[in-house]
Amino acid sequence: MQDESGLLTGAHFIDGDHACSEGAIAAGCRFVAGYPITPSTEVVERIAERFPFIGGVFIQMEDELASSIAIQGAVWAGKKAMTVTSGPGFSLMMEHIGYAAMTETPCVFVNVQRAGPSTGLPTMPAQGDMMQARWGSHGDYGIIALCPNSPQECFDFTIKAFNLAEQFRVPVMLMMDECVGHMIERVVIPPPNEIQVFKRRYYHGPKNKLLLFQPEKDLVPPMVKAGDGYKIHVTGLTHDEKGYPSMTVGAQAKLVTRLVDKLRVNADKIVDYREDGVETADIVVVTYGITSRTAIPAIEQARKEGINIGHMRLVTAWPFPEKRIRELSSKVKAFVVPELNLGQMVYEVERHAGGRAKVEKVSHAGGTVHNPKEIYSVIQRLMKG
Amino acid sequence: MGDNALYTIDNNVPPNPIEDLLRMDRMPHIWCPGCGIGSTVNCFVRGLQASGLDLDKVAIVSGIGCTGRVAGYIKLDSFHTTHGRAIPFATGLKLANPELKVVVYSGDGDLVAIGGNHFIHAARRNVDLTVILVNNMIYGMTGGQVAPTTPISATASTMPHGNYEPAFNLPFLAESSGAVYVARWTTFHVRHIIKSVKEALLKRGFSFIEIIASCPTLYSRRNKLGDGLDQMIYFRDQSEIKNGADTKSVAIDFQGKITVGKFIDIERPVYHEAMYEHFKKKYGEQYVPSDEIKEFTNAQNGD
Numbered sequence: 001m002q003d004e005s006g007l008l009t010g011a012h013f014i015d016g017d018h019a020c021s022e023g024a025i026a027a028g029c030r031f032v033a034g035y036p037i038t039p040s041t042e043v044v045e046r047i048a049e050r051f052p053f054i055g056g057v058f059i060q061m062e063d064e065l066a067s068s069i070a071i072q073g074a075v076w077a078g079k080k081a082m083t084v085t086s087g088p089g090f091s092l093m094m095e096h097i098g099y100a101a102m103t104e105t106p107c108v109f110v111n112v113q114r115a116g117p118s119t120g121l122p123t124m125p126a127q128g129d130m131m132q133a134r135w136g137s138h139g140d141y142g143i144i145a146l147c148p149n150s151p152q153e154c155f156d157f158t159i160k161a162f163n164l165a166e167q168f169r170v171p172v173m174l175m176m177d178e179c180v181g182h183m184i185e186r187v188v189i190p191p192p193n194e195i196q197v198f199k200r201r202y203y204h205g206p207k208n209k210l211l212l213f214q215p216e217k218d219l220v221p222p223m224v225k226a227g228d229g230y231k232i233h234v235t236g237l238t239h240d241e242k243g244y245p246s247m248t249v250g251a252q253a254k255l256v257t258r259l260v261d262k263l264r265v266n267a268d269k270i271v272d273y274r275e276d277g278v279e280t281a282d283i284v285v286v287t288y289g290i291t292s293r294t295a296i297p298a299i300e301q302a303r304k305e306g307i308n309i310g311h312m313r314l315v316t317a318w319p320f321p322e323k324r325i326r327e328l329s330s331k332v333k334a335f336v337v338p339e340l341n342l343g344q345m346v347y348e349v350e351r352h353a354g355g356r357a358k359v360e361k362v363s364h365a366g367g368t369v370h371n372p373k374e375i376y377s378v379i380q381r382l383m384k385g
Numbered sequence: 386m387g388d389n390a391l392y393t394i395d396n397n398v399p400p401n402p403i404e405d406l407l408r409m410d411r412m413p414h415i416w417c418p419g420c421g422i423g424s425t426v427n428c429f430v431r432g433l434q435a436s437g438l439d440l441d442k443v444a445i446v447s448g449i450g451c452t453g454r455v456a457g458y459i460k461l462d463s464f465h466t467t468h469g470r471a472i473p474f475a476t477g478l479k480l481a482n483p484e485l486k487v488v489v490y491s492g493d494g495d496l497v498a499i500g501g502n503h504f505i506h507a508a509r510r511n512v513d514l515t516v517i518l519v520n521n522m523i524y525g526m527t528g529g530q531v532a533p534t535t536p537i538s539a540t541a542s543t544m545p546h547g548n549y550e551p552a553f554n555l556p557f558l559a560e561s562s563g564a565v566y567v568a569r570w571t572t573f574h575v576r577h578i579i580k581s582v583k584e585a586l587l588k589r590g591f592s593f594i595e596i597i598a599s600c601p602t603l604y605s606r607r608n609k610l611g612d613g614l615d616q617m618i619y620f621r622d623q624s625e626i627k628n629g630a631d632t633k634s635v636a637i638d639f640q641g642k643i644t645v646g647k648f649i650d651i652e653r654p655v656y657h658e659a660m661y662e663h664f665k666k667k668y669g670e671q672y673v674p675s676d677e678i679k680e681f682t683n684a685q686n687g688d
Contacts, residue, residue: 030675031481033473052664055675057480057657062506066473069466073446073477076464077485077677081477099467226462226478227485229441233408233457235465244411245457245465 005192006054012187016154016180017042019187020110021050023158024082026195029108030056031074031081033067035089038122039178040112043084064089068096072105076234078225080162080200082108087116090129091136097171098137099236101259104213104221106165106200108158110174112181115340115366125178126366127289127340133173134318140256142263144270145173145318147288151185157315163198164270168262169220175317177340179290179369207231212243213255219262263319272315273324281310283379284328285336286349288314290369295338298375307383317345325352334382338362338375358382403430406440408460415454419605419613421572421598422452425519426459428575428596429490432582443486443586446475448500451526451600452492452519459490469500472507475514483513483657483681486586493520493534497553501533508562510656511590517582518593520555521600529603536639540607554636559593560649566592567632567649571620572599574645581647590655597643610640658682 006025014022020043024032032051034044044058051058057074061067064085071081085093090111100107111133115126133145144164148157154176161172201222203210212232215221224230237245238252263270276299278284283302287295292313302309312328314321325348329335334357337346346361353359360382362375401407407430416422433443440461447456449468456463462485466474471489479487489496496504496518507514523541524530531541534555535548544550559567566588568581578596585592599605599616610616619640627635628646635644654662661682664672674682 031477033477052668053671053673055673057660057675057678059476059480061473061476062502065470066476066503066506069470070473070477070480072466073464073474073479074481075477076462077478077481079481081481095467096470226444226464227442227482231441231460231462233463233465235457236467237465244408 006050007189007192007195009189009191012189013184014151014187015042015182015184016148016151016176017112017182018046019151019154020084020158020174020176021046022187022189023155024108024162025050025054025056026155026189027080027159027162028197029080029082029162030054031071031079032056032058032083033061033070033074033081034084035061035064035067037086037089039114039181040084040086040110042181043110043112064092065096068093068109069099071107072096072100072103075105075107076226080166082110084110084112086112086114087129088119090132094132094136097143098139098141100171101137101141101143102236103234104169104259105171106169108161108165108172108174110158110176113175113177121367123178124367125290125340125369127175127177127291128344128366130175130317130339130341130344133175140260142260143171143173143318144168144263144316145175147175147314147317148180149289149292149313150180151183151187154180155187155189159195159197163196166198166200167220168266168270169223170263175289177290211241213239214241215258215262219258219265267319270316271319271321271324273321274313274315276311278310278312278328280308282308282333283336283382284310284312284332285338285375285379286312286314286345287338288317288345291338291340294370294372295375297372298379301372301376302379307379309379314345320348320352322348322352325349326354329353329356332357334358334360336360336362336375336378336382338364338370340364340366340369403427403434406430406433406460408458411458414458416451417602419599419601420451421521421596421600421613422455422519424572424575425517425578425596425598426455428578429517429582430459432579433586435579435583436586438486438586442484443488444478445488445490446471446478447489448491448495450492450495450524451521452490453495455490469495469498470503471495472500472503472514472516476507476512479513480657482677484677487514488586489514489516491518492525493518493522493555494524494532497555497558498533505558505562508559508564508591508593511563511565511653512656513589513591515585515588515592516594518555518595519598520595521598521604523600523604525600525603529607536637536641538639539604542607552637554632555595556635556648557632560632563591563653564593564649565590565651565653568593568647569595569597569635569645571597571624571643571645573617573620573624577645584647584650588650590653597637
């Protein structure tokens with residue numbers, strides 16, 4: 001049943017793409033711009049179906065460059081907005097991820113990952129865009145990236161993505177993959193009073209006192225929207241607190257450092273992971289997204305064999321839970337990192353393990369998921385070694 | 386001021402009549418002496434003043450380049466976006482809040498080279514935007530490279546042996562893509578520009594004004610055409626006002642005749658209003674438009 005806020009409260013049997021659309025609606029997203037690309041199209045198709053009845057505006061733009069900047073225009077007019085894509089489109093959006101970071105425009109980029117590079121395997125899964133999500137646009141900046149592993153989490157984490165985007169005024173990536181996007185499972189949509197939605201922070205002070213990019217204590221400035229009479233200026237150029245271009249070494253250092261620091265300083269509030277049996281473990285399997293599910297049979301098998309093994313699943317790939325990896329690295333013998341790529345997040349684990357524990361990757365070029373035996377055999381080898 | 390000052394400021398000079406709409410705290414601007422962009426800004430602001438629009442509800446969006454800096458100098462809600470993407474940003478701004486009058490103000494390279502795809506699609510959809518394109522026939526900010534508007538035989542830094550690529554005829558491109566208002570002037574035609582700006586701002590749908598402007602530093606100098614004033618004399622002598630001219634016939638050759646005027650002024654369904662009417666007709670009371678679209682859709686107000 002649909003309530004006034006457009007929420008379809010109740011239990012559903014839907015795939016991750018559809019659940020993502022419902023999560024966006026639940027988070028208050030009412031502007032979506034997209035360009036068709038497999039395996040993400042179901043997200044915008046459902047949005048196009050649903051929006052006329054809940055006060056939303058959907059537009060299929062002429063390309064991903066257009067979608068990824070149209071949403072930012074909508075945000076500055078007061079909407080919560082997202083765009084949805086997969087690898088090739090994500091590559092095209094990189095410049096506008098940088099624009100969102102530089103102009104502190106809160107918005108959500110959903111990437112239903114498929115195997116690359118280039119056109120790759122359009123209908124098959126991979127997790128090859130994890131580093132691109134963090135570093136793909138030029139220059140220094142910070143973003144947040146979340147990794148759902150089920151349709152339920154596609155719903156939950158889309159809401160979380162919008163909330164984090166608003167709280168820290170950064171672009172937030174929802175790093176799905178083809179499996180999670182197309183897997184059909186039970187998704188429970190709670191009633192509206194059980195869904196926490198972070199409201200955009202607006203500046204309400206006098207017009208002549210406004211400094212558009214003057215941060216509050218948490219390093220995040222409140223927003224102002226177009227049409228409210230403040231006559232704001234927003235630019236992708238290096239700018240001062242007023243928002244005016246400032247082509248100086250000092251302005252660059254001040255602005256870009258804050259853009260990175262606002263996530264570093266607040267990392268403890270953002271970093272999220274799930275753990276199972278890591279406290280007593282000799283080996284910890286570090287996973288995210290669909291790989292967290294293919295690792296479970298391997299972990300269960302190892303436990304049957306009497307191996308002390310734990311599971312740490314990243315909810316936020318970025319910021320990376322570096323503190324926790326450092327802590328664990330002095331307790332465990334080894335980390336095992338299965339990924340549907342030839343090694344991306346594993347290097348982050350290795351960096352923070354700092355040589356205190358062994359780090360082994362279980363690589364896969366993508367196209368399907370790991371056979372749990374591949375993960376198990378690495379665990380077994382480590383125990384023998 | 387010390388004895389060695391290079392200039393003195395006469396405080397008795399009356400303020401520029403358009404100062405209220407400029408960010409005076411950002412002056413002086415970056416444009417070269419003799420550049421035509423400043424004249425277009427003056428005309429734009431006067432046209433905006435004449436339109437009577439609520440200035441709190443007018444937003445201006447620029448891309449990248451010399452003309453891309455316009456948004457930074459005009460005291461409206463102003464957005465300096467990425468190269469070529471002013472139009473899709475403006476589309477998002479407009480659809481999210483149709484109460485805003487959204488102006489896109491950028492150059493030829495920005496709007497019809499890197500941004501050409503967005504230009505034709507926004508015109509096709511008839512998104513309610515006013516697009517002001519300052520055509521200096523060259524990439525100015527990056528050092529005089531060839532543009533899709535550079536006339537054949539003109540020299541550019543990346544066409545050092547003379548240009549052999551045909552140029553876009555922009556009024557024809559705009560009309561055939563679906564623009565409902567198309568005009569072209571040169572920076573010599575200041576009164577005509579002001580009138581066109583006013584008309585375009587009050588027009589519903591995709592309105593387009595091309596303003597031919599001089600780039601003395603990188604176009605005129607390289608092509609041995611003198612300075613800004615010499616180009617102004619060329620604009621005066623070689624322009625012909627032909628309102629209603631067939632846009633197919635208005636292409637510009639190197640230092641050739643420039644046909645100016647208002648070429649197109651027609652009506653077509655405006656994007657967000659067509660969306661509103663379509664859903665209203667199809668779903669009646671079940672349709673829930675956004676509050677902004679409900680409130681600011683002219684089609685609905687006429688019911």
